[in-house]
Structures are given as structure tokens and as C-alpha cells.
Amino acid sequence: MIRSSIPLLLVLAGLAAGESKPAPIADTLASMKPPEGIAVQAAVDESKVTQPVSMQIDGRGRLWVAEYRTYAKSYDLTLNDSIAVFTDTDHDGVYDERKVFHEGRIYSGIAVGLGGVFVCAMPNLIFIPDKDGDGVPDGPAEVLLDGWELERGGWTNNTFSNLTWGPDGWIYACSGMSNRSRVGHPGDPPEKRTMIGSGIWRYHPVTREFEVIARGFTNCFGLVFDSDGELLASDVGPRILFHILRGGNYQVEFHPAFVPASAYERLPPIHELKGRNLASGAFLCGESWPADWRNRMLTSRLRTRTIVGNELKPIPGGFGGGPDQVLLPRPADNWWFPVAFCATPSGAALISDWSDANRELHSFPIPDRSGGRIYRVGPTGATEPSFDLPAATDQVLIAGALGSNAWVVEQSRVELQRRSIEKRLGPATTAAVRARLDDPKADVAVRRRALSVLIACTAIDDAALHRLVAEGDERLAITAARALGDQRSFDLAQAKAATGRSPNLRIALAEASFRLPDALRRPLLSALVQAVEPADPDQVALMAWYAVDPVLTTDPAWDRTLPDLARNQKLKGFVQRRLGGPAPAPKVESAPAAKPAAAKPPEPAAKP
Template sequence: MRPLLSLSLCLLTINLLAAGKELEGERAAATSVCPTPEEARAKMSVPEGYEVRCFAHEPMVQNPVAMTWDHRGRLWIVEAYEYPEGTPLPEDQRPFGGEAKDDKYHTMPKLGDKIPRDRVIILEDTNNDGEADKRTVFVEGLNLASAIICGDGGIYVGQQPHLLHFRDDDGDDKPDAWRVILTGFGREDTHELVNSFTWGPDGWLYMTHGVFTNSKVRRPGQPEKEGFKFDAGIGRARPTSREKEGAWEFEVFADGTSNPWGCDYDAAGNFFVSACVIDHFFHMAPGGIYTRQGGAPENPYAYELLPSIVKHKHFRAAYAGIQIYQGGRYPADTHGHAFIGNIHDNAIHEEVLTPVGATFKCEPRRDFLRANNGWFRPVSTQTGPDGFLWIMDWCDKYPCYQNAKANPEGVDRERGRIWRVVLQDDKSKTTRDHTDLNLMKLPTDDLVDTLEHSNSWMRRMARRALVEKSDQEDAVAPIATLANSAANNASSRL
């Protein structure tokens, strides 16, 4: 009944919002035949001075649902073949599922012929022509994987019911060990699984989560009753020590919204999320309790729920991916703007954020990208190593699994595209700041200098590299000098 209930709520809410200020574009209904990557790119419209380039497409990538980069500027992607139902295989054929009894590292299991189909791949442009030419499968056998981020010698993956870490000890792009960091993540609505992993400026791992999936997040081995209720909003987690197998802690950073699928922060560390069905954009402060699509906040004394920061509506209900642009490559009038993917409208909207007291107001500027193609499903929009916006395109005829169920063929299993929106006068085709980029090999002083880089991707990756370095004491003095310099702006100090 849950999918029908979710669909009914979607339709009801859309009708209620019709009286608001709605900004509708020229939408293109999905045709029965998917445009080729070349045809899809030719259909796209972007503002003057920009152009769209394709980094990867099927069969190099299929069913992409989450992406991130490592310290070398290589793109890591979760391919979600088990969406939306999850694998029908029994528990003993789900190598990374089942009950988590401890949070210790385990050797990688031997995989049988029948395993869940979700996996993590690495895409790389080895000849610097701007297109992926190398694909590596890092790990497979996942079930309903929905989030990924690199860190601590491997990758963190959100795969219900666990937050997993896969460790690559020898750098051969194959995991050598795995562990369950946290458990208790629900799967009642597979549109609303834990998603959008982001390393925050404070070193915590941030994530978002939908309202109709009920999680009780806890450490492996803890009773469910001791878990944190997490059913809408932003959560965050961190290790309690620098020990490799040390325990992690979790907390709800901000409660509310609907199905947030996208999380980012600005140059001052303010967090924002994109949401679905209800208002599409929220500024979320720590401890804040915000309006919801359904259910009730955990705190029974939250008498007035905080609102969104928008008064306008775009077409329909589903938004995914958000990026507060700080990449240093686009014109100055885009910096600090929010770029939000609209799955139903087949577009990327650019919105202007203006401080208002302790929060912001968000107003529309333009459609930064309009696909003019009903198969375009922008699930994630992020600033890449080159300082340009990268867009992960699920590429499906249907925006939601409820729609796909009306067709015997169901969800598309063959397609996926990664787009870059670059400047037309950019003649370099490289997708990284340096062709030999490797931030983990930089000396400490160079990493501290990178905290002043014009591209937020470089700043954030340098900060993460400093967090992971074993000789952190060497960084204290140069970081103090940087922080105390009056010439530095907020983004460098952050």
C-alpha cells in the first residue's frame, strides 16, 4: 500500500500547490525511444557562453544513482540495478546485508554466481580528452545501494540497512576488507533511502533521508530501541576516535522536509537541501525542526515548525541533487547560487540565495539547463575537479517507480549518462585540475595552501586529506596562520 499512498500524496500535494506561483517550462514528454547521447546533447539548451559535454554514457555507466570523486579526481558511481524492489535472493546470498553483529573489519566474502546486482564502479579519463575511457568495478553484490563517498582508504556506501566501509589497503582498486559502521537504515520507500553523503566542514559525514522510510540508526550490536529515529532531514556521523576500528556516533542534525535528495553547504557552512512534493528548497540549521510532508518530529515540544525558504514552484514534485556553486570557473554572477535538478521537469534550475536575518530567501533566476528530452533524470549535480558542474543522469522514461509499474518493461536497466556543463571558450578537455592529480601525495604545506584554491572541490578534498593524514600535528601551525590572516575569506577559513 505504501507506493499507492505515496503516489496519492504526491498527486494531492501537486493539486494543492497549483494555486501558488508556479514556473512551468516547455516540457518534453518521454518518447518510447530514448535519444542517443549525441541526440540528447543536441537537444539541450543552456545559457549563452556555456555548452554541455558528455563524460560517460551507456554501456560505460548504467543506472547511476550516486557519485563522488577520489583524491585523484576519478569518478566513483553507484549503479543501482536492484531499484526499486531490492533483490529477491535469500539472506545467505546477500553478502553485505543481514544483521550486523559487530563493527569490525572482515575479509571480503567469496561471491557466488547469484548475488545482488548493485555495484560501485570507477570511471577515469586516462588520455585527457574529456571522456571516460576506463571502467573498473570496485565492489559488487550490493542491494539497494544509494549513497557513496570516498574516505579513510576506501569508500563509504549507504546500502540498507547499513552504512558500510570498504577498505582498499594496497591501492589496486579492489576492496580488501569491509565493515558495518552503522545499521538500522530502513527501506519502506525506496525513493527515500539514505542518500547524498557529504563531508561537512566539521569533519562529520552528512546524509539525507526521506519521510516515509523509518530508520533507527545505531551501532552494530545495539538494541533497536537505542537507535536514533531518522525519517526526514539531515543526519550526520563521525568516528569517536582515530582507531581504524573505532566506534562511530550518529545524530540528527536537522529534522523535517519530505524526501530530501541532495545536500550541500555554502562558503560560510550553511546547509541546504532539496526536497520533493512540498516546497523544494530548505536552509537547515543545526537542531532545527522543519515542516514535513508527513509524520511528526521526534521532539514533541516543537510547536511551530520552521518553513522552507521559497515562495515559488517549478513543475511538479521531484527534485534531486543540489549544489551551491563555488567552483571558480563560471562567471561571478553564478557564485553562491543553488543549482537543483528537477526530475519531472527534465531541467537544472538556478536559484539565487539572499541572506535574510538568520536565514535566507531563495528566488528563481533561470533554467540553467533544459534537456528538452523526457528521458533526462538529473539525480545529482556536483562541482567537479575541473570547477564545472557535473550532472548524473539516471536516464529513464519514467520519473518514479510508481509510473514504471504501469509498463511491463518497468524501470530501464541499460542507460545512464554523466554530463559536464563547461564554458564554450574552455579549450582544455581535461576533467581534472592537474592531469597527475593526487592530493593524498601532497606535502602538508601544499595541502594547506590548497585550502585557498578557487575551486571548492579542491578546497574540500584538501581538507579531507588533512583530516586523514597521520602527521596532523605538522598542519597545526600553517592552518593557524591561514585562519588568522585577515586577507583570507570565509571559504578559506572554513
């Protein structure tokens, strides 16, 4: 989302031209022109939903929606936001029943699972328990993290959002550029809190760890994991698609986003366009889609109000982005404003329509709160199957978690993780998943999903992860290396040997090193610095540098060894520059755009 820059006069002119309300939903649908093989239908109309900003379908097939009514240029704390639950009783793709699960303020993101709902509710990340899954809270909300705030004069649409289940059992999310905050657990003193501006962060629901994993961007407002477990993000700046690497520093548009000054060069985007194209939401088209749409990443382009797909091609160091391919041109409805996506059990996408005539999200000075819509877009003829994963056997969940339907994979894995947390996951279940991982004849994609289940359920030992890093398929080795970093455990001999395997694995080892104790971190980084090839993609040298930088200058004897170890000239130059020696000229990045005049500070956010 992005703060409005349109003068009131232009908005009033639009209203005078007959745009005082959205087109009838039937007319909007009739004007949508999807490509052959793709169909669009209305899933929820304006009589049932307002301001839909975040959505997820749970393991029972119910649609959960955060309704963001408090949103305005300055938050309107006289109103309440809602988390509404919708049910499609006849499985025709239309959600015909609605109930309100919870009300509070500043609800900008939700993730449903593990016996409740996680909610971005500034200034807090909260958890609302619903252990029996009846859609009624079991008790009051628990504050898990606090400290998010809107800087003075900040933009209310640049807040934290987009809670997303990770394949490793963590919850990932975005933070906007106006959220320059000091985040921690309730009661934490300042020195134990983490500074965050625009970036990507994650939270572990079991260990309750919080960490910022990437800094930069403008205002990311879309996260999705691909089938290999790689995290992708959309952003509202001119740089619209990113591959997120843990510990990465990315190009920024306005604020420095707490990117260290010694990040002499930033990681590039996958896709960059001239002008501010404002990409929002993220969805990956799966195997049920027509062939020319599979594996394309869908985003909403807020300026043109179109739904666009980009082909993402894995390359050494990350992804290459293909040209835009329009899925949905702008319909004949000047209030159509697609903001967020979520996957359905059939593999289709739900698209939330904020429904507002303003060019950049909200009417000036406050948004229209009269409605909103949710559309379903996907393969022609696809129907929504019935699911009740919380009632399924472990065997059914294993089959789902190792399958190829992204929604079934995610929801089955989350339910298995919940049973593991509650000590309801028997050894036979984990043994069955482990057997699929260890089967050399199994498809690598199935083996990687099995590994993710075991990691999320904390059901795999370090020795097995070390073997995968040293000998496994590259995708398995990358996943295992990241898991070992999360566990702060590494066999140095095997890790050092793995630095020579591939550029992508070198990146994963750099990602893992951030969480290691110094006794493991420095020896691994020495091997990594030496292993970065002169011809490696820039992402490898940059990630190695980001990993080295925080511990450089803390051990003079170790510091002196690094310039001679480095064979990659970019990496060597960064080390020399940081140590005060000769260094190459810094790379010049695009000049940041001027920040618009500050808005009036919002009222302090109240706790829900």
C-alpha cells in the same frame, strides 16, 4: 527521488509514441540549449553506466559512481548494485575507463575518502577499505551503523542517501520519509538507538558518533555546503530548498518524521513553489562560472526535467531565495532524468541521468535498467586538470584547502584529515594553517577555511575557539560555536556574552547547546532566551525554542524563570504554552497532502 504515481496505461502510451529507448546521446546533446558561456558534454554514456544514483570524484580525479540496479517498486534482491570507478585518461572530460570496485545490494549513496568508501547499503552504513587507493578493496566491508529499514508499504526511493563530506570532518546525509528506523551501532540495544524518519543525519568517522540533526521535509535528495560552511538541501516536496540548522524542525508533507509535538511552529523553506516540483540533487556554482551564475544553487526539477539555479542571498536568520533561472531546459529526449550532481576539479558539475521515460523516475512497475548517462556542464572552454592529492605534500594540500575551488578545498581537507587520523600530520603543518587563521589581514573566507581544516583535524584548542566566539568575525564565531558544541565544551561567561552579538550567532549557540551537558546547557539557554530580540527573525526564536524544549519541565525552579526572561513574544508564548500557561494561537501550516495507497512491502533487505 519520488514514487511513481503514473498509471501503467500512461507509460505504455508513452512507449507506443516512440519512447521505448532514449534518444541517441549525440541528438540529446544537440538539443540541449545552455545559456551563453555554458557548455555541456557527455562524460559517460550508456555503454559504461547503469542507474547512476550517487557520484564523487576522488583526490586522484577518478569518478566513483553507485549504480542502483536493485531499485524498483519492491527491491529486486536477485540483482547486485555496483560501485564503479571511471578514469578520464586524457583529461578531455570523457571517462573512458571503467572498473568495478565492489558489488552488493541497495547502494543508494557513497562518500570516498579516509582510506576507503562509505556506502549507504540498507539496512547498513558500511565502510569498504581501500587504504592504498588502487581501486581494489583491501578486505570485507565493515558495518558502521545498522537499523535502517523500509516501513511496511513504504516507498523504496525514500531511503537514506547522499553522503556528503562536511567541512567539520563529519559525513552528512539524508533520510527519506519511508525510512522510519531505529539506527545505532551493531549490537546496540533499542534504548541506545536513535529514531529517524525523514530528516538529515551525520556520522563522525573517527568518534563513530551518529546523530539526527534535523527532522521534517518530504524526501531530501541533495546536500551541499556553501563557502561559509552552511548546509543546504533540496527536497522533492512543494518546499524545495532548505537551509539546514542543527536541531531544526522543518515543515513536513506526509509523516510527522518524529518532529516533537511541542515544535509548535516549523522552520520555513528557502524556496517554495505551488505544486510538487520535486527538486533533486544540489550543486553550487563557483568562481569559474559566468558572473550571473556564481553562487547559484543548481537542482534538478524532476517534474519538468530541467536544471534550475536559484540565487541564495544571506539574510539575518539564514537565506533568502531568488527566482528560478533555467540552466538546462528539457532536451529532446523523453528519457532524460537528471537525479544527482557532483563537482569536478575544474569547478564544473557532473549530472547523472537516470535515463527513464517515466514522469517520476521509474517505469511502472520496475525501472528500465538498460543504461544511464552522465553529463558534464560548466563554463565553456574549461578543461579538467590532473590531480593526485594523496601524493601531494602537506604544503600543497594546505594551499588547496584554503583556496576557492570547492572540489579542491574539500578533497584537500579530507586528505589532511586522513593524515591527521593516521598520525602523519606534522606540527609544522597545523602551525602553518593556524597562522593563516590568526592573520587579521587575511581574507575572512580563507580564515574560515583554515578554521575548518583545524577542526576536521582536531588541531585547535578550546581556548582559541572561545576567543573566536567572543571576538571573531561573525562567520568565524559561528563555526567556532558549532565546534565547541561538538566538543561539549563552553566557557559560559564568553558564551553568554556572545548571545548579544548577532541573530545568526544566537542561532549557532542554540545549535551548539543540544550537545552540552545540563550544567552548561541551562545557564547558556537562560542567557539565550533573554538575548533573543523582539525584532529577531523567526528562525532565531524557533531555534532557541527547539533548544529549550528538551530540558524544559525537568527542573521546575529553572522553568519558572524563563517566561520572565523572554523578550521575544513568539519565544515567550512557546515557553508559556509548554508550561501550561497562556499561549498564542498556534500558527496554521499548509494541510499535508493525502498519502497514496501503500505499496506492497518489499522483501527484507540483505546485508551486502
